[in-house]
Amino acid sequence: MKRLYYLTDNLDSTEAISNDIHQAGITDWNFHVISKDEAGLYRRHIHGANLFHKQDVVCHAEFGALIGVVLAFFATLYAREMEVFGPETSGFMYLVIFGFIAMFGTWIGGLAGLARENQAIAKFHDAIDAGQNLILVDVRRQREQDIKTLMAARHPEARLVQEGSNLVNPLRILWDSAA
Numbered sequence: 001m002k003r004l005y006y007l008t009d010n011l012d013s014t015e016a017i018s019n020d021i022h023q024a025g026i027t028d029w030n031f032h033v034i035s036k037d038e039a040g041l042y043r044r045h046i047h048g049a050n051l052f053h054k055q056d057v058v059c060h061a062e063f064g065a066l067i068g069v070v071l072a073f074f075a076t077l078y079a080r081e082m083e084v085f086g087p088e089t090s091g092f093m094y095l096v097i098f099g100f101i102a103m104f105g106t107w108i109g110g111l112a113g114l115a116r117e118n119q120a121i122a123k124f125h126d127a128i129d130a131g132q133n134l135i136l137v138d139v140r141r142q143r144e145q146d147i148k149t150l151m152a153a154r155h156p157e158a159r160l161v162q163e164g165s166n167l168v169n170p171l172r173i174l175w176d177s178a179a
Helices: 012-022 039-042 057-081 091-114 124-128 141-154 171-179
Strands: 002-008 031-034 133-140 159-165
Touching: 002 012, 002 141, 012 039, 012 133, 012 141, 039 171, 057 091, 124 133, 133 141
Parallel strands: none
Antiparallel strands: 002 133, 002 159, 031 133
């Protein structure tokens, strides 16, 4: 799916966009708004973005899982070769070791992601702090042009500021840190 990012200046416009987008068949599952005025979103029944949209929890958890799996492989291999738990240890014990270390990596990665703002959203941080609303619309590629046409015709005040994917790439952490 493709994610379209729109900026609007007020909640009236955001509410009208929400209504039109829902009438076009886009559900709350694929429509999110990030706003400084979260209470206003709630009062107007506009679907606000959740923690997974605002923070990099998923990306960092996936990256932590990748690292955890690699470390778990080597730790399990070491435990097996060195017979850390004795020569009669069952395969299940090694599976538990592997699973625990892999899940621990995922957990640590997720916690690290809680501390970081989503990179796709970070560039709009100042606009959101200034009172603008960032609208995220996830659409299938075949419906993308329909939604863009709807937005241009009915809501010219909303500016399309970015297009991207709603998929999370855990290796983005490496690319972002290299840049």
